[in-house]
Amino acid sequence: MSLFSINQIRKTFTNGEVEEEILKGITLTLKEGEIIALVGASGSGKSTLLTIAAGLQSVTDGQIIFEGKNMSAMNQEEIRKIRASQFGFVFQFSHLVPFLTVEEQLQLMLDVSEYQLKKDEQKKEVNRMLELVGMNHRKNAYPSSLSGGEKQRVAIARALIHQPKVLFADEPTASLDSKRSKEVILLIRQLTKDLNITTLMVTHDKEMLAFADTIVKMSDGVIVHKKESIK
């Protein structure tokens, strides 16, 4: 089922006197239970597209339709509510809070999200999520004692603890070696399927593409190639 559609998105930035069109009419439909990988040369517009789809930047023209509603026509507060309740984010670096334990990182996310749970249910949910990413045994650890791969597992759990429908991942494996990258992408793939979410991921890592359902190649602000994976 189509959850998200990006219709004819254009984005222009003004640098001094110069106007530059960075996205030149991008159209894309994202389905539930699917990983879409955005690839392309540096500067082709991948991160701009990701942040626009996530409602972190406005469009110059076009529409972002999420669950039948046009996000591009919403005010900041309406967009913030969708972000807080329906979207999760993972970046190149885990951005964990140094003075919070693994368990507390997830707890904090539940406290600030729109996801309302009673305290005892919160604890159960945190445990369940940590179990899913294989980090329950380290729930009392601080980030400084975790490996890069473990930190990313916690960051993924934190991104999904409030049960969002979409996961936005910007270079989630870029700071990891090949073995850890594979573990992290396998985890993202498994969670995308098991939780039936949609994952939109920017990556430079060709090895990661085998785990995507759809690969979208961008060049100079347009989609030049779209391929459904055989997996």
Ligand SMILES: Nc1ncnc2c1ncn2[C@@H]1O[C@H](COP(=O)(O)OP(=O)(O)OP(=O)(O)O)[C@@H](O)[C@H]1O
């Ligand atoms: N806020 C901004 N103001 C002006 N120009 C911007 C802004 N954000 C991005 N750009 C420009 O838009 C172009 C696309 O940037 P973007 O970060 O989307 O590319 P990318 O494909 O994600 O690149 P990379 O792989 O290097 O991260 C670049 O030329 C960049 O300099």
